[in-house]
Amino acid sequence: MIEIDGIDAKLLRALARDANQSAGALGRRLGLSQPATWRRIRRLEETGVIRGRQLRLDAEKLGFGVTVFLGVKLALRGRVSLEDFERAVSAIPEVQTVEHVLGLYDYRLRVVARDLADFERVLRRRIMTLPGAGDVEANVLLSEERLPGPL
Incomplete structure (x- = not known):
């Protein structure tokens, strides 16, 4: 199990709300530089905490009611x-x-x-x-x- 600190937890919550946010925008919200934010995201991806980013489709709008x-x-x-x-x-x-x-x-x-x-x-x-x-x-x-x- 990987050690998750408070900043990692905030980062994961922010990405869960919107996975398209840039590392720069996330860093500004969390008080980190863009490179520091990117390093945290990469570490979370490499350790398998972040397993990918998904596209959510509205099944009903696509005809699946x-x-x-x-x-x-x-x-x-x-x-x-x-x-x-x-x-x-x-x-x-x-x-x-x-x-x-x-x-x-x-x-x-x-x-x-x-x-x-x-x-x-x-x-x-x-x-x-x-x-x-x-x-x-x-x-x-x-x-x-x-x-x-x-x-």
Whole structure:
């Protein structure tokens, strides 16, 4: 584990709000020079604390009005490997996240679709035909109050 001081914590919070800020602008806000700020950012990237900067798209504005969380339990018969299932489900463009979880289901998927009919098509033709797919439970997202952010 890397040592994070107060300045690093402020830097991470500022980058989490807007990852496009320049090192100079961040430094001015934190009372650091641009080179000192850049060195801190590089150290956080090199140690893996910062794993990348992501672009967030508005799925609804792009025509994907439905988000569904699926709990997927792998079928016992056939004994498909976890890697085979993960590789197959990750290849489906509508599947946004694949999380291997402990509990009632083996996997939790976040799936986007244009509407419920489109989701049904994705579920029947793509997800349920995957190697090892067994029981599935769907939860339709009604609203999202908090987007993923800093820890």
